Amino acid sequence: MKKDLEEGKPTCIKCKKAMEPVQIKLGTINARAWKCSKCGEEILHPLDAEKALLMAKLKKGIKLKVGILNKAPYVRFPKEFHKLLHKGETVSLSAKAPGNFFMRIEKGP
Structure with a gap:
């Protein structure tokens, strides 16, 4: 086929x-x-x-755990998101409401 x-x-x-x-x-x-x-x-x-x-x-939606590395919080994304993110792109993160974040992927130069 x-x-x-x-x-x-x-x-x-x-x-x-x-x-x-x-x-x-x-x-x-x-x-x-x-x-x-x-x-x-x-x-x-x-x-x-x-x-x-x-x-x-x-x-x-996917539930992720927040970790701490050198006093800075971090979140690890699963491999499904890896297909959407590419090296050189910028990620914009903004708070829409308390406890509600919005992430936008912007194309690199």
């Missing part, structure tokens, strides 16, 4: 007809997919499906 995805014409599993490429909205993500014109079966592109699952997991 990998070869079919690279060529852009996978075959429907149910009715064995060629599928057409479409765009599907998954929350805030526009995912690449293929749809069968006969039975309506849809297949998501694996990379877009992975991205959608990651965003859904991060939207739920």
